[in-house]
Amino acid sequence: LARVDEVMGLTAVTPGEDDLLKEIRSLHRFREREKLDTPAALARVLHRARRLATKGCVLSRWGQKGSPQYALAKEMKDGIRSFVETVVDPSLSEWRDYVFFDAGQFVQEAVSEYSLLRRRRGEQTFDDLLWGARRMLERTSQNREHFARKFSRILVDEFQDTDPVQAEILLYLTSTNRDETNPWKCVPAPGSLFIVGDDKQSIYRFRRADVDVFHRFADVLTANGGQEIALTTNFRSEKRVCDFVNAALMPAFSDPLQPPGQAEWEDLVPYSQNKARRHPEAIVQIAIPEKTHKKRPNLVRAEAPMVAQAIADLVRHGRLILNGREPLDLVGPIEFKDVMVLFRTASYMPNYVAELNARGIPYAISGGKTLGKSDSLRLLLDPLDAVLKEDAIAQLAFLRGPLCGISDADLVEFVEAGGSLRMPVHLDGHVEPGPELRAGLEMLEDLSVRLRALPPSEAIVGWVEDHGILAGLSTREAGAGDAGSLVRILALIRSWDARGMAWPEIVEELHRLRDDDIEAEQLTLDALAGDAVRLMTVHQAKGLEAKVVILADPHWGRPPGNDLYIDRAGKVPTLAAQIKNRKGDIIAWTPGWTDRVVRDQELQQAEELRLAYVAGTRAEELLLVSFHPKAEGPWSAFDREVFQRPAYTGAVVDAAGSSEVPGSPGPLEVPGAPAPDSSEAPEVPASDALEEAERILESQEARRLAAMEPSYREVSASEGAHEPGHFTALDEGRGKSFGNLIHRLFEALVNNRDKPLERSWVERVAARHAADTIATAERAARTKEATRAAAAFTTSSLWTALQDADEVHAELPYTFALEQEGELESIHAGVIDLAYRVGEEWCVVDFKTDALSTEDLAEKHGGQLEEYAAALSRLAGAERIQRAIWSTFNGRLIEIEEEG
Structure with a gap:
């Protein structure tokens, strides 16, 4: 706290402060409001201080190099993480053990008393x-x-x-x-x-x-x-689906790094009658464009239309276009009800629903909370709120909404002329509203009268039917989803009415539905007839099956956690858990949770693998798995196998059954040929027609040959590297797979550089990526080696430089065209392992695992670094660029001098 005061005394508030300095100021203000005269007050301050370890620090934003502010920033930055880990966290753990033990005793009395009350009332759960x-x-x-x-x-x-x-x-x-x-x-x-x-x-x-x-x-x-x-014996899935699941998941289940208690693997054996091939392909990857940023919202935006289009083409045309142009023709028809789309969580399900709606595809959602986000709910809530609250704001929302669509100009004109938008509606005054506004106000008055005179469900359902709301929704473009949602909401209203709820209570329930406090299925109007695509989470799909299964939404920012561990090894089971609110604050804690959290994470990771198994075994004939090379999520266990499968890239099947690839050229146009004309064409002598036909064919062939000649050449960064045999290896090679493991692990380290990187976390990340890249026989050894390389990297001067950097990019892709006189245009493409900026100076770093001396590494890969520097200069306008190699074999940074 004294250091916080020192920071406040040495620094003035300026624009562009880094996150650490902002958090220190916030902590100072918080502490000024707290009297540190009780352990609870001190715990609150420590809880706020814990955030300091998660904030980034840019030394140059504190002051110039050599200034007291700069020195203080470096001291704070270097010591804050250690302070949190060695002082703050242990102190808070002891405090929580103390507080929540007493709180638990207090709550237990209430739990016991409530249990007795339920028994006396006969209200048993x-x-x-x-x-x-x-x-x-x-x-x-x-x-x-x-x-x-x-x-x-x-x-x-x-x-x-x-x-x-x-x-x-x-x-x-x-x-x-x-x-x-x-x-x-x-x-x-x-x-x-x-x-x-x-x-x-x-x-x-x-x-x-x-x-x-x-x-x-x-x-x-x-x-x-x-x-x-x-x-x-698997009686559900076709042989190739069984073989795919076996090949993908057997290595993962059999991995020695799996936690104790994981299920033992046994290969699926297809039932003899399922061994015949139903379709030309049984496994397809939905190939999300590689250029898509791997953040989950970006991947979902790219993938959702692909999933919807694939369903449309499979059902309406019986065909899917793979690898851009290769048709996959199904044997026998597929109906919408034969398709199941599975998600690990329902968070982004509405994105997929929107794309299905846009293509007129009927769907039904099992469980989840998507109904509360539907437009149909607003159609009911706005008028009900207007009547219930007798509020001009609620009434205005209804009048401006989709049911009335009154313009702001008309509303302003009406109010300025002396009209009132307050409930109840009075239309017998001196101001006459326009026809649209009058119709809207009469709708509200009608709803108000019905709610006073009739049971709630009869009043609301009758109002919806008499004003043609359901019919209007079902006839508009892509309105089946909204119409189905409205039918589902009306069914809920009937059930609440049957339970004796008054209409204000029903309005309150609708608000709870909107706020995600109630789970309810969403469906389209067509789904009521039974033919609809099913969307659900894997937990809801347990025991179900479908001819076609799509595993969607392949990435998550972080895996879902359980935060609860029950130890049943002793005579009495013991619970260890922590409960957080939506802000991430811990509101419940059991003594000993700190010792159990790693075990909880292991068990959750093991269950994620079992969830993938359940998802993959729902398919009878065709399994489509969404894939992006950098996505890490629920379907990652399939990546090793699925990336080898035919890829669906979003090519559309047109009405005639042929493929239409986005961005592909249209029909070949013949120069000078007349446009088609429906009028009668004049007769052409046969000899002239033959000569014309030959001329056209020659022209087409010339154009075809010209098109086959490349108008550019591709240049990769690795062209600047020497052949490997030119240098003397100092140890046995690790192979390309180990290099892939290092690149994935280091990318994760860099992207999490602002967080405390515990050794156990690094080991888990390394093990997960090793499972995807390293053969089983050498996986354990390579995982340990990668973990040691990570330790050297995160304790190096390079790691320190990344903490000070103004801008950091891991695995930065680039593509640009370069024209040179007298030569073909060259397309330069590659991926820079690491690029960061401090002030005006950039540095590009390449990660290398070669077992070579520092001199040989610099000579072998210097040209590659020059290519990276040129790319960064061209695309980012960088002028001062350092070049370096991080060698995992030597455990150090090797600076490369600029050529020329």
Whole structure:
């Protein structure tokens, strides 16, 4: 805190301050409002101080080099992360352990009292019923004996979805040692239990159905004479789908870096009748353009229209254009209901819904919260709010909205003439509204009268029908989605009315729907007839299947977290968890969470792999997987296999069934040929016609040959490198795959340079990328080597320079054309591994894994660095550019002198 005061004394507020300085000023203001006379007040200040470690610092924005401000900035920057890790975080952990233990005791009293209240009122939840049944069976052997006679044979399907309480009830019901109170020591009676399940489909950890419950239960059965039978035949998917899933996921499931307790892999074996090929291809990649920035919103914007167009062409034309021009003709028709689009999360589902709407494709969404974002909800909320609140603002929103469309000019004219927009509506005054405005005001008055006189659902549904709102939506272009959403909302209103809600309460429920507090399915009007594309998350697709399955939205900023870990190793299960609000502030914490968080992340990562397995095995005939080379997300486990498959790039099938590639040339035009004319053409002598035809053919052939001659040449940055045999290797080569691993890992490091990079995080990132790039036999060794290279990189002067940089780019692609007199135009393209700017000076850095001396590296790759510098100079207008190689073999930065 004294250093914060020192910063405030040495620096004045100026435009363009870096994030660290802004956060320090914010902390200073916060501290001035807090009296540090209690541990709670100090904890609040420490909580704010924790943000300092996440903020970037640009030394030059504090002051000139050599100034006290510059020195203070460097000291703060170098020491703040260590201060947070060694002082702030441990102190806050101890404080949370203390506070939340007492808070937990307090809350537990309320929980117990509320449980008793529910029992007295007979308002039991599903969990209440489960726990009640468990307690009843645990307490007396007579209870177990009674129900064992009633249920002597128990079969449980989808056992991987069973939670611990349900599993313990099963063990009590079938036990022979009925005085045993520990369910996991119960001995099941022979022939009493038959369970069917697949631990690779265990994906409901968030509701306590952990995969370790599955394994622990299976151990109890086998330890007491039970028999385990492996069922590997897949009756759903075509052979090539099974082969694809096997090839993609077997290495990942079998990886020794998988956490303990991961499901064991067994290859899918297709049913004999599924071995015949249904279509020419069974696996297709949806190839998102590589130039698309890998941020999730950008990828979704590029991918969503491709997904919608692929569905349209598959269903309406029975064809898909692959690799730009190769037709994939389906054998037999595909209907919209045969297509399922799967997402890991529903966050960006509305983007795909918009593209389906634009193409008139019927759809139904299972679960999710997209209905609250539909335009149809606003159509109802605006008039209902206007009537309920008797508010001019709500009334104005309705009148200006899509149902009325009154212009601002008409509204202003009406009000300035003395008219009123307040509810209730009065049209018998001295000011006469225009016809459109009168119609809108009469609609509101009609709704108000109905709501006072009729039950809510009858009033609202009747108002919608009588004013033709549903019919109007369904007939406008791409209106089936809005019409279907309105039908779904009206169904909800009927259900709320049936539960006895008054119409103001129903309006409140509609607001909750808008604010994502209620989950409800969205669908198009056509979907009511049953033929609709199904959109859902993988969790909702469990147990379902479709002829065509599309795995969409392939990237996430960070994987979804669970933030909850239950340790069942002891006699009593123990919970470790943290709960955050929407701002990311911790509002609940269990003692010991710090020690459990890594294990929680491991279990979540393992479940993500099982989610990919469930998604990939929903397809019967055709599986389309979205792919972008830099995307990291739910379908990354398939990347190694899917990038080799035929690519769908968005080419459109026209009405005649041929392909129309965006940007492709149109029909060849013959110079001098007359335009087509419907009038009768004059007769042409046969000899003249033949000569004309030959002339046209010769002209076409000349143009074809000219088109085959390249009008440019392609130049890559690597052309400047020497052949590898020219130099003496100092160690065995690591191969291109290790280079790919280093590039991916270093890109992740650079993009997260403002965050605390814990060793465990680096190891996990390295392991994930190694799974995609390195052969199984040498994966563990290469992962360790990559982790060591990362440690050297993040403790180097180069890493320090990146913290000071004004601008940093990792894996920066470039393309430009260069014309030289007397030569073909050259297209220069490449990717700069690292480029950063400090002030006016740039530096380009190339990551190299060659086992060469520093001198040989500089000689071998100097030309490549010159190409990068030229590209940066041309595209960014940079004048001062340093060139350097970061050698993982030598663990140091090698500066390259400018040629010439």
